[in-house]
Amino acid sequence: MGRGKVQLKRIENPNARKVTFTKRRDSLLRKAFEFSLLCEVDVAAIIFSSSDEVYEYSTQDINQTISKYHRAKGTLNQSDQRSSTEFMMEELDNMKSTVRALEAKNKHLCGQDLLPLQLKELKKLEKELNTGLDRIRIRKRQVLSEHTCLLKEKIIVYIYSEGAQEKVTVEE
Structure with a gap:
């Protein structure tokens, strides 16, 4: 029911x-x-x-x-749009200041615009550059070592191939 x-x-x-x-x-x-x-x-x-x-x-x-x-x-509503716009403007300002800081850091690493830096900042920059230079030297040694090994292998292959041709010539 x-x-x-x-x-x-x-x-x-x-x-x-x-x-x-x-x-x-x-x-x-x-x-x-x-x-x-x-x-x-x-x-x-x-x-x-x-x-x-x-x-x-x-x-x-x-x-x-x-x-x-x-x-x-x-x-x-208008307040949501305004707060969203304010948030975006804040983000934009933060990104601009980050870009400026990175550009200044890049200039310092290239040895430019060093006048405003204090002694402590200059020492820190020097340490960073020395660390980078050490890494570059290590990588350079690796590349040279690899290149030297390849050249040695090519020389060995060349010597053996020349030796084989000389044997063929002597037997004739």
């Missing part, structure tokens, strides 16, 4: 209305959870009671979901 269809109209009895609200609210939030779980979608449900209590469910942070909704609809 099935339930009869409920007539949709305002429930006059305040106690019955509150009980119905609680049951339907819980049911709606449960359905939102099930929907997000079954379909792997982001869901947000916000319910305001008649006494201004707020009930919410969201698969992720409710503010993230609302921001995602605004971005999708292109309805970011």
Whole structure:
């Protein structure tokens, strides 16, 4: 035996209305959870009671979901746009200062624009350059050693091939 269809109209009895609200609210939030779980979608449900209590469910942070909704609809409010612009400007300023610092460091490594440097900074720069020079020398020795080994192998191959030709000539 099935339930009869409920007539949709305002429930006059305040106690019955509150009980119905609680049951339907819980049911709606449960359905939102099930929907997000079954379909792997982001869901947000916000319910305001008649006494201004707020009930919410969201698969992720409710503010993230609302921001995602605004971005999708292109309805970011002015304060969000302003804070986003301010954030981007801050990032741009940080990147510009990083580029300036790297350019100055590069000039110092090339021996340019050394006047503003103090003794401590000059010693640090000298140490960095010496370390780099040592690495360059080590790599240079490796390359020369590899090149020398290749030349020795070529000489040995050449000597053996010349020796084989001489034997052929002598036997004739």
